[in-house]
Amino acid sequence: MKGIQICPTCGQPTLKVKEETVEGLMKDSSKMSKEKGKWQVCVNENCDTIYIKNDIEVKKDEIKPVVFFKDKTDDALICYCYKINRGDIKLAIEHGSKTTGEVYKYLNKSKKGSCSTNNPLGKSCSNVFKHTLNALLKEQKQ
Numbered sequence: 697m698k699g700i701q702i703c704p705t706c707g708q709p710t711l712k713v714k715e716e717t718v719e720g721l722m723k724d725s726s727k728m729s730k731e732k733g734k735w736q737v738c739v740n741e742n743c744d745t746i747y748i749k750n751d752i753e754v755k756k757d758e759i760k761p762v763v764f765f766k767d768k769t770d771d772a773l774i775c776y777c778y779k780i781n782r783g784d785i786k787l788a789i790e791h792g793s794k795t796t797g798e799v800y801k802y803l804n805k806s807k808k809g810s811c812s813t814n815n816p817l818g819k820s821c822s823n824v825f826k827h828t829l830n831a832l833l834k835e836q837k838q
């Protein structure tokens with residue numbers, strides 16, 4: 697078994713990510729190499745490297761979206777299938793939304809969708825959405 701890969705920039709453990717996810721998000725896809733190896737993603741908020749494969753390091757400003765786990769601004773997209781950003785969720789909360797379903801309803805989005813190619817982690821955004829919503833609701837109570 698191979699050990700956990702470490703981000704060469706910050707030294708934190710990385711997660712696996714699908715090649716097509718990286719490819720779809722890169723501004724300049726010529727940086728995609730055909731060489732063998734697995735892409736990894738660094739989710740450390742304070743690190744400007746996002747994707748790593750062998751010697752290749754992709755910085756967060758080399759990909760198209762503002763990435764939620766690298767950026768705490770309102771522009772950071774949380775739900776990639778519907779382009780819902782943190783600011784949208786805040787607005788929905790201000791108007792009484794307390795669940796992800798209510799947020800979708802307030803923003804007039806239907807609940808079905810697939811994020812796996814648009815989300816920079818290559819997975820559905822529903823967990824991140826829930827997590828962000830709960831964190832923002834908590835913030836509001838204080």
Ligand SMILES: [Zn+2]
Nearest residue numbers: 703706738743
């Ligand atoms: Zn890193």
